[in-house]
Amino acid sequence: MTGPPKPCVLVDADVLFAGAASPSQHGASLVILRMAEITLIEALASEQVITEAERNLADKLPSALPAFRLLVSRCLRIVPDPSPADLAAHVGLADPKDLPILVAARRAGCQWLVTFNVRHYQPGVPDVQVVRPGEFLLRVRDLLIDLATIAANGSAMPE
DSSP: OOOOOOOEEEEOHHHHHHHHHOSSTTOHHHHHHHHHHTTSSEEEEEHHHHHHHHHHHHHHOGGGHHHHHHHHHHHEEEEOOOOHHHHHTTTTSSOTTTHHHHHHHHHTTOSEEEOSOGGGGOSOOTTSEEEOHHHHHHHHHHHHHHHHHHHHTTOOOOO
C-alpha cells in the first residue's frame, strides 16, 4: 500500500548554506533538511545549488563543509540542471542567475522552492510556491494543526 506523495521541496543554495552552518539545531533551514532526513518531505537540490553552496562554504566557512556533505548525502536528492532549451521557455520568470533553479524545481514536480531570496524568483510560475524557510515551516505547522483538528473531531481521515 502506497500513501499519498510526500511534499516536494527544492532548497536553494542559501538554505543549504544556512543549514550546514547553523549553530543551532532549531534554525528553519536545518529543520527543513532534518524533515527530509526523516522522510516527512522530499527535499531536492539541483546540481547548480550544490555547487554554489559548496563554493560559498569553502570561501566563507570551510569548517562547515563536513556538515554540508553529510546533509547532502542524508537529506537531499540531487536533480540535474535544466537544459538551455528548458530555460528558454521560462525566460523572464526569475532572475537570470536563478532561473535554472526555478526551472529545476518545476521539472522535478516540486510544490515549493525554499529560499531566502524570494525576490529573485519573481514573477515565478504558478505551480511552484517560492517561500522563505520560516514561512514554509509555518505552513507545515498549520497543516498539522488542521490534521489534529480533523482527528479530534472524529472526521474521516483522507486515505
